[in-house]
Amino acid sequence: MAEVCLGLMIAGLTAYGLLAGADFGAGFWDLTAGGARRGGRVRGMVKRSMGPVWEANHVWLIFVLVIFWTAFPVAFGSAMSTLYVPLFGAMVGIVLRGAAFALRGQAATMGEARGLGAVFALSSVLTPFFMGAALGGVAAGEVPVGNAQGDPWSSWTSPISLLVGVLAVATGAYLSAVFLAGDSERAGLPDLVAAFRARALGAAVVTGLLAAAGLAVVSSDAPDLFDGLTSGGGLVCVIVSGVAGAATLALLWTGRFFLARFGGALAVAGVTVGWVFAQSPYLLPGELTLDQAAAGDATLTATLVSVALGLVVLLPSLWLLYSLVLRGRLDQAYEPLDQRFRP
Amino acid sequence: MIDLGLLAQVAPPSGGLGDPGPQPDLLDARQMQAMSFMFHIPLVCFGISFPAMVLFLEGLWLRTGDPVYKRLAKRWSKVMLIMFAVGVVTGTVLSFEFGLLWPNFTATFGEVFGLGFALEGFSFFIEAIFIAIYVYGWDRIRPRLHFLCGIPVVITGITGSLMVIGVNGWMNNPTGFDVHGGKVTNVRPWEALFNDYLAHELVHMYVAGYLVAGFIVAGVYARAWLKGRRDRYHRVGLVVSLTIACLAAPVQLVVGDWAARTVADRQPVKLAAFEGLANTEKGAEFTIGGIYEDGALEYGISIPKLLSVLADHDPNGVVKGLNTVPKEDQPPVNPVHLSFQVMVFIGTGLAALAALYLLTWWRKRRLPQSKWFYRGVVAAGPLALVALIAGWVTTEVGRQPWVVYDVMRTSQAVTAADGLEIGYVFLAVLYASLAVAVFWLLRRLSRQPAEAD
Amino acid sequence: MTIKRLLVATLLTGFLGVALMIPFEGPLTRSLGTTCLIAFCVLGAFLIASPGYLAEEEDDP
Numbered sequence: 001m002a003e004v005c006l007g008l009m010i011a012g013l014t015a016y017g018l019l020a021g022a023d024f025g026a027g028f029w030d031l032t033a034g035g036a037r038r039g040g041r042v043r044g045m046v047k048r049s050m051g052p053v054w055e056a057n058h059v060w061l062i063f064v065l066v067i068f069w070t071a072f073p074v075a076f077g078s079a080m081s082t083l084y085v086p087l088f089g090a091m092v093g094i095v096l097r098g099a100a101f102a103l104r105g106q107a108a109t110m111g112e113a114r115g116l117g118a119v120f121a122l123s124s125v126l127t128p129f130f131m132g133a134a135l136g137g138v139a140a141g142e143v144p145v146g147n148a149q150g151d152p153w154s155s156w157t158s159p160i161s162l163l164v165g166v167l168a169v170a171t172g173a174y175l176s177a178v179f180l181a182g183d184s185e186r187a188g189l190p191d192l193v194a195a196f197r198a199r200a201l202g203a204a205v206v207t208g209l210l211a212a213a214g215l216a217v218v219s220s221d222a223p224d225l226f227d228g229l230t231s232g233g234g235l236v237c238v239i240v241s242g243v244a245g246a247a248t249l250a251l252l253w254t255g256r257f258f259l260a261r262f263g264g265a266l267a268v269a270g271v272t273v274g275w276v277f278a279q280s281p282y283l284l285p286g287e288l289t290l291d292q293a294a295a296g297d298a299t300l301t302a303t304l305v306s307v308a309l310g311l312v313v314l315l316p317s318l319w320l321l322y323s324l325v326l327r328g329r330l331d332q333a334y335e336p337l338d339q340r341f342r343p
Numbered sequence: 344m345i346d347l348g349l350l351a352q353v354a355p356p357s358g359g360l361g362d363p364g365p366q367p368d369l370l371d372a373r374q375m376q377a378m379s380f381m382f383h384i385p386l387v388c389f390g391i392s393f394p395a396m397v398l399f400l401e402g403l404w405l406r407t408g409d410p411v412y413k414r415l416a417k418r419w420s421k422v423m424l425i426m427f428a429v430g431v432v433t434g435t436v437l438s439f440e441f442g443l444l445w446p447n448f449t450a451t452f453g454e455v456f457g458l459g460f461a462l463e464g465f466s467f468f469i470e471a472i473f474i475a476i477y478v479y480g481w482d483r484i485r486p487r488l489h490f491l492c493g494i495p496v497v498i499t500g501i502t503g504s505l506m507v508i509g510v511n512g513w514m515n516n517p518t519g520f521d522v523h524g525g526k527v528t529n530v531r532p533w534e535a536l537f538n539d540y541l542a543h544e545l546v547h548m549y550v551a552g553y554l555v556a557g558f559i560v561a562g563v564y565a566r567a568w569l570k571g572r573r574d575r576y577h578r579v580g581l582v583v584s585l586t587i588a589c590l591a592a593p594v595q596l597v598v599g600d601w602a603a604r605t606v607a608d609r610q611p612v613k614l615a616a617f618e619g620l621a622n623t624e625k626g627a628e629f630t631i632g633g634i635y636e637d638g639a640l641e642y643g644i645s646i647p648k649l650l651s652v653l654a655d656h657d658p659n660g661v662v663k664g665l666n667t668v669p670k671e672d673q674p675p676v677n678p679v680h681l682s683f684q685v686m687v688f689i690g691t692g693l694a695a696l697a698a699l700y701l702l703t704w705w706r707k708r709r710l711p712q713s714k715w716f717y718r719g720v721v722a723a724g725p726l727a728l729v730a731l732i733a734g735w736v737t738t739e740v741g742r743q744p745w746v747v748y749d750v751m752r753t754s755q756a757v758t759a760a761d762g763l764e765i766g767y768v769f770l771a772v773l774y775a776s777l778a779v780a781v782f783w784l785l786r787r788l789s790r791q792p793a794e795a796d
Numbered sequence: 797m798t799i800k801r802l803l804v805a806t807l808l809t810g811f812l813g814v815a816l817m818i819p820f821e822g823p824l825t826r827s828l829g830t831t832c833l834i835a836f837c838v839l840g841a842f843l844i845a846s847p848g849y850l851a852e853e854e855d856d857p
Contacts, residue, residue: 052479055431056471063464065438069449070457074359077450080442081360081758088766091439092773095432099777102428106784147360147447148760295454295530302458302532310465317495321472330479399841407847546830553837575851583845590840594833597817601826656819704844
């Protein structure tokens with residue numbers, strides 16, 4: 001049962017990485033869109049695409065956290081207390097990102113929109129970096145069991161951690177460009193389709209290179225993890241991820257954005273699932289195996305029962321939301337973000 | 344029923360991670376948690392009650408076809424979405440703090456209380472999905488279907504708070520586990536979730552949600568009323584929100600009585616702290632105001648036997664005192680006493696204001712005409728908020744020094760990490776700017792003409 | 797439902813709720829009492845914030 005709970009957690013984490021990751025990536029494109037006038041069109045598209053979905057996307061994180069502390073309480077307490085610096089950073093980033101995005105919609109002057117936009121965009125880059133670095137710290141075996149027993153700084157500043165952090169930012173940017181290209185196509189805005197297509201292709205190459213560099217760093221710094229990634233289930237996942245990534249490039253090149261969404265998603269999912277295979281049977285590498293970390297059977301059963309019941313309601317609801325979104329039923333009229341402030 | 348006091352004496356659990364040792368910043372950790380909570384809880388009130396109010400208006404629109412209801416419902420749903428968005432992120436802070444501030448609490452008891460949060464997570468999910476469909480779906484989804492999409496938002500507002508309050512109830516009334524040799528064993532998560540504190544805490548908080556959100560919204564329209572904006576739009580906004588708040592206010596007194604009697608029964612030491620009662624007394628007095636010094640409340644106005652009446656519904660009932668437990672197990676009296684009184688007096692005042700409104704309607708079928716009534720309504724929103732926070736301070740500080748009542752001390756639960764005060768300052772600045780920004784933009788929204796939606 | 801019946805139902809649930817909640821402590825009376833009190837709020841809202849009342853114009857300045 002511990003395996004099923006871990007599977008749920010990883011499924012949740014993957015969903016969070018894909019969906020919320022893309023929302024963070026949208027913030028990256030918002031940040032790099034250029035001046036108030038020039039970037040207005042890109043920013044308007046970012047706002048329009050994220051509006052209806054970002055809150056639901058964000059809830060995957062809550063899902064992961066609660067399963068984590070219910071099913072693996074000791075691992076949760078150890079990881080959170082050791083990695084408190086990056087996690088505090090991520091927490092602050094989440095607050096700033098969400099609040100600034102929600103409030104920007106009410107901005108009345110260009111100055112306000114710019115200020116809130118800058119907060120939104122900057123925190124969209126910092127948050128996935130911190131989260132990636134924290135996950136990297138777990139993968140690199142920097143978290144000992146105990147109450148804040150690991151080093152508060154070196155636990156998340158190893159080359160692996162930093163690389164995973166940057167990879168998280170790049171992945172989000174890549175996914176988001178793919179999604180935004182599709183949304184722009186649906187909105188009938190060819191200039192934005194071209195802009196996001198170019199960004200998606202660029203980000204795909206950068207992400208692929210970072211992933212390859214990541215493998216190289218892992219092979220020298222964490223040989224056990226590297227062995228896991230290059231054998232058995234881990235290897236399969238890495239290959240799936242690589243193939244899906246290449247296929248997405250081809251789909252983007254030929255302008256098939258709807259399919260590219262799923263290719264991109266598969267490429268990212270391959271990495272998270274591969275990571276789990278690579279560090280099995282450990283939850284905290286070198287410290288705590290999955291079975292040692294698991295809560296009692298009564299709790300695991302209750303968690304699985306409630307998750308099963310929850311999914312019965314959740315999945316149709318999610319399907320409804322995304323089908324409404326993808327069919328454009330919730331689309332608001334498109335306007336560049338600087339439109340309202342033009343004389 | 345297990346005697347938890349005895350249990351704690353036999354085997355105080357060291358916890359899944361072991362004792363953190365001395366944490367000089369324990370108070371900073373508690374303040375951070377309290378601050379995060381105080382910021383989040385008003386948003387929860389809006390999450391609980393605002394969807395129902397918006398649906399009430401939309402229902403009126405569907406029944407009558409009068410566009411004024413739709414305009415108002417749309418406007419309110421915009422505010423609802425902003426409140427929800429800010430609530431999403433401030434709620435996330437609370438989840439993080441379970442690990443960042445209280446790792447030993449979560450590591451030890453996560454498997455006991457975690458189920459509540461897992462279910463809450465799903466509620467929250469459904470709420471996020473349907474709130475988006477509802478707010479972005481105006482004029483894009485058929486009216487009846489649109490109305491139906493609002494119903495899950497109302498339901499998940501209830502279920503979500505049910506689960507979280509189940510966990511808070513469990514912290515005050517821990518059941519569903521045994522402690523053997525310093526380890527938590529035989530976990531029964533469903534029993535833990537449906538503890539004996541769930542029902543009254545849920546109802547008390549739920550009604551508070553309507554009080555706080557209702558009076559705050561009514562206050563906005565009462566201000567407009569005083570400034571002479573008395574058109575249909577403002578009248579509807581005022582009457583709907585004020586009616587709901589005024590119906591909830593008297594009900595809250597009855598529910599509060601239920602809560603107080605349960606606390607008197609199950610956490611007598613907490614009740615003693617409400618009223619600074621050092622020794623067990625028969626026919627105990629109730630003191631208005633006062634400062635607790637050397638085992639008694641000084642400088643207050645005492646009303647004989649009233650505490651016994653409140654706690655036991657018997658003027659000669661016996662109320663247990665603080666000294667039934669050792670000094671180190673007693674909560675700090677002054678903050679608990681002060682916040683308890685603030686809650687009770689504001690609650691009573693709101694009920695009086697509500698009675699005036701309801702009686703005027705009953706006798707004369709019109710709104711009260713006195714300017715002072717509307718000034719009272721303007722004040723009622725912030726006051727209801729103060730009462731809400733005071734109520735939570737009462738129950739949470741009254742639980743101290745325990746994080747899990749009579750089982751684990753707050754000082755055992757805290758993180759061993761350094762630098763909590765830096766995080767505290769950071770978070771305080773963050774919340775202050777967030778509060779200013781939200782207030783500023785809601786004010787801006789309220790000044791836009793309604794036709795702009 | 798006519799206004800009159802709604803008024804009677806609101807008052808009835810209100811009084812019944814208080815009568816069940818204040819003197820008794822059992823789980824049954826409390827669940828019934830709470831239900832009555834919630835019904836009081838819901839019925840009261842429909843009673844007072846009715847389309848007819850909401851449509852009235854303010855006569856005084």
